[in-house]
Amino acid sequence: MKQLRTMALSLGLALSTAGGVQAANVLVVLSDSDHLDLKDGKVFQTGVYLNELMQPVQALLEAGHEITFATPKGMAPAVDKTSIDKMYFGGDEAAMKASEAKLEELGLLSREKSPVVSLARIEQIGYDRFDAVYVPGGHAPMQDLLVSPELGRLLTHFHEKGKTTALTCHGPIALISTLPDAKGFTEQLATSGAAKTDGKWIYAGYKLTVLSNEEEEIAKGLLNGGQMKFYPQTALEQAGAQHSKAEKPFAAHLVTDRELITGQNPASAPAVAEEMLKRLK
Template sequence: MAAKIRVLTVVTNHADLGNTGKKTGWYLPEVAHPYDVFVKAGFEVDFVSPQGGQAPMDPGSAEAFKDDPVCQAFLKSGAEKLKTTMTPSQVDISKYKVIFYAGGHGPMFDLPNNMEIANLCTKAYEAGAIVSAVCHGTVGLVPVKLSNGDSIVKGQTVTSFTNAEEEFMKLTEAMPFLLETKLRELGANFVGAANFQVNVQTSGRIVTGQNPPSASPMAEKIVSLVKAA
């Protein structure tokens, strides 16, 4: 029997939404929906965060998706894993065929400068793994450099939560930087859709989704790429 495909999901430990006084963390449907797609495909899903241990959920996402059956099922089962995430040093990256960065505003604060997870991503990608992200999770690609020194997103077609979506949420000032702008500065070919429309971009083995509605389609694309390999 073939070994299970393993997915390493990267989540944030950061709970404070800039200087707003509000709480953030990982965004429920951007973890729950991909998790559901991966598990139904027979994949094994593990979680890592910069500090390990408890990874906080954005409380607003729990409220916004209280009627979403996939999110509610995840809170009853899979969410336990978010209390005991691995530290980067505990990860044997050679086991993973997919590395996936989940969204939420939290990652904007603790992933852009986290070289431990960035180095795991470089190793995974250069060993043939799929690298993926949804929404603000794409910020996890910001510090990732390949062995030749280039940004992993240089020349790649990617997406993320857009500047227009950030402005719509009135959180532009709360962010340490604008993710779309940063990805463009790193040489990415950034493709954004209208606010909160489904948008998944595939560029070789890099798969990115723009926002919460893009989470399931992004995961479905990953499954199709894994199965085609």
């Protein structure tokens, strides 16, 4: 019988199984932001995509793994309202509502009871506690995760230890945080459309995927006339990644390279979850 319990040190939520199954401890990193700053001072209200967060989280919990939730500042995350749509769940409204219910059960959106802790707290208790890290998308990671020094240190640890690092849709932009000057890189990219890393990026040469420039162009209507400062595909390619994409826009596409697992878009979240489960056995 599976049973939810609270982790020691208020680290998050865990699911344990009665059969003595060895559970992995997975860290899910989310953005603190509920918006993305666009060009010309415009702002887009956003957050995490419901299915990109909950499909992997539900799969991990059902498999008996422990989950800890963190953001750079330890704030309760926001959900992108446009992602609360059955089309992201294969047209299955019941599955969408089940994810909403689980999200509420976990208390992730509660300002008073949220289990989310800060990345500084994660660093204090030690990265070695965690076997895998997962970063879902939505536009919010483009606001803060890509320049978070705390996240940069965490991802560098996972890279050096070869531990599973999974990211979906806009989530892979978080890998930019490991650059020596992530903020300078992104500012240069936003200003001129090009930026240099001098070859100093731990993921240089990795094959990965992220929401493609083509998909960004198709979906830019969501921005209500605004324009992003740059696209994640461009940023990752400029940093030194080898980008891969599906033959058709918004088709599921999974890429694995060494410790990295990346999914291209919302439709790729189930495949990311499946690959994580394989590695955590």
